[in-house]
Amino acid sequence: MSSQPIHEARVAVSVEPGSYRIKRPGSADEVIELIKQHNIQIIDLKFTDLPGLWHHFSITLPEVHADLFSAGIGFDGSSIRGFQEIHESDMLLRPDPTTAFVDPAFNTPTLSIICDVMDPVLRQSYTRDPRYVARKAEDYLRQTGLATTCYFGPELEFFIFDSIRFGQDQHSGYYYVESSEGEWNSGRDEGAYGGGNLGYKPRYKEGYFPVPPHDTLQDIRSEIALTLLRVGIQVEVHHHEVATAGQNEIDMRFAPLTRMADNVMMYKYICKNIARKHGKVATFMPKPLFADNASGMHCHQSLWRNEENLFYDAKGWALTSQLCRWYIGGLLKHAPALMAFCAPTTNSYKRLVPGYEAPVNLVMSQRNRSAAARIPMYSDAPNARRVEFRCPDPSANAYLAFSAMLMAGLDGIENKIDPGDPLDRNIYELSPAEAEHIPQVPGSLEEALSALAMDHAFLKKGDVFTDDVIQTWLNYKRKREVEPVKLRPHPWEFYLYFDI
Template structure:
């Protein structure tokens, strides 16, 4: 099933290279209005991100689109948004960012989507809990330090596409059930009810990387997603099936600046989910939906630049990295327990971050070694390619908050010349126990990561990037809505373990 391939763009604005497309993003209210006329748009959809990291939206008709919309904004009820306002302070404003506008390829009605910033209508200032505002403040702080002018991020978001998912829990029962024709567990299933006999070719557990079709049944879906992303100005470099059975995928976007990449992550998730739905399937960025196979991560490649110079490169340095790069890594490793509260922010994240299994829980740096938390990719010796890959985050993260937090940790490492320790270029999983005990690890639960954030957040407060209000709200929300709600409910496996005690 093919997606619509209408190229979006305007004759005025900022050009963005996207593979074979040259997408021109508008840079003003007039340019947005020109884009609306050019594509005969009928609806404008205003999108913004709640505190946990899910896109919210509402739509307006064309008579409501004028210069005042982009200057003064439009009102909405902030008390109905997770992590935002209380009922007595509910009035909030959305201010559309013209540079984010794109013709929405997932809507049948001609629709222009615009990402918005959230504004406090009383103070007439950006809202302190708006995740996008925090990302922008982080970029401003970077420039103020004089260390660099730009931070680039290149996240690798993995995700699953299932045929269907069922789940539920009440006071006396609980279950989940995943359906996937690719699942290794379906080799013996009579699939007559699914439109034919069992066709075999199921990727075995941990063997989904990189068999061709017919093992890989999702090639066309991923291609449609990739081309649709390029259509809206998000450049894609590669896509492929990932390690796990049952439809694990990865589509890699070309790196971009911190806030722009966080915008791109939101577009990526939106298009993946909606394209899967067009095919009658369902996409999920939940880190660990399957037992006994690989989970989904979001390895984050990052580097600091001053204008056109990559500050992480040194031809004489270890792994071609500069001292500044290694200090940045030192900051990531030092603050990693607190970072996980934003980078691995769900209870399910810690089903992935289990010592001795596939996820990188070990707080060490290495070149090439995927068992270390901080890795220096060695595919190229080009100065422009030198970067650090921080491998602990997962795609359940709010990208605005996670990217900002990682960069702030790295900057703190530079400012305090934090030593990341000696490179660990061996397989950490095979270290003798006495050596393994010396390697620090990320926390083993969301509760522990939140406690680490509570104890260690001064580095986030620099430049007023993360406010105390934001951090306190995040801690309270996560503890009440997620940690406690999981702790209060019996797990199905506990019946197996303990019913006969």
């Protein structure tokens, strides 16, 4: 978890003058200047599919001209998950010059640009482009007149493993994770790995903030953090996380909704590629290990009108405004439907179970990490006041998840939804009689999708989430994820039932 409050002024440090370029280009002309400055040879165009993975293709410098940033360039949309059918496959990408960055993953000098997806027939933004959904959410916020900006500060946790193997067919299925940090390797003969076993394996649930030699990933995290700075993403803190076997967290400084979703895509990309450079593998799968903590994406968020934080009130509970508490009310009321976007995998619900710091209880609190919505109390500064929604995980498509949370919060404000009394006790120590009255998040992706099917009117306000986006999401998740997992035997079922 971030040890510092967001929304407070900071100065970006620099080892050498000009070594970190926090400012990004703002126009096509500035992109051209960046190309000249870094002797760029290739332009890489990146965009996000509906589930939330980047795709790309590259062009050469003669193809970079003014029309590229206005008219766009064509691609086959039928080959992208959640996009077009084969009979309507032609699509356009329009690069956003404000997102250009020198790509750290390639040896050839390459400038990457995040693109918006366009419909070439309608000559307008494509409804199923996740980035378009995010931009519409920000537009809708401004149209309400409530605020000018929604800031997000997500805390993405992830694992760095030495290797991962998995497979399943008609007669077998397995996964195998390996990590030199894994507590399960405390008794392994590691002579074949370049020396004897040196111990110092973080114990289960005891991996939070250990120094080396327990923490073997400091240099890799530092390299990731410095690379993020170089591509224009300000980093606040990095550290080892609670789980054994290489769980990590690197916290980015808050940014407006769409920009932060762009940053999340860049963050995942850089983490994965730097891990690979070191012969390791990074994963944002929420629950890759049994019996230890999973990876979450706690989302700090606040509404601002120009320079004023609308979530602050010096006389309010936990220094929060009534508007903030209504926003929380919207998050809690719509949480079951939100989970379809915020915890969007079957694996997500291996994390959302009681214990393991899992925020399954739909209540608000100050400081209490067992609540779904909490008010961090690191600072009493007005600019630091925000709500931390703890249910999301890093498997989410950030564009869709952030947009859905904002829309739920705005619905809470519009309808003055009461979030209920704060619960500042340890929820896991409540008596059964007390606990049975506390609502919880869905217990499976299937339940979350059913909740979304029943509760999505709040998402459609301002045409932010269109019917085709919601229905395509429901169909994709049910047919491509829920049903295939249902059909396959689980290894533990053999333990339970083979001798029945």
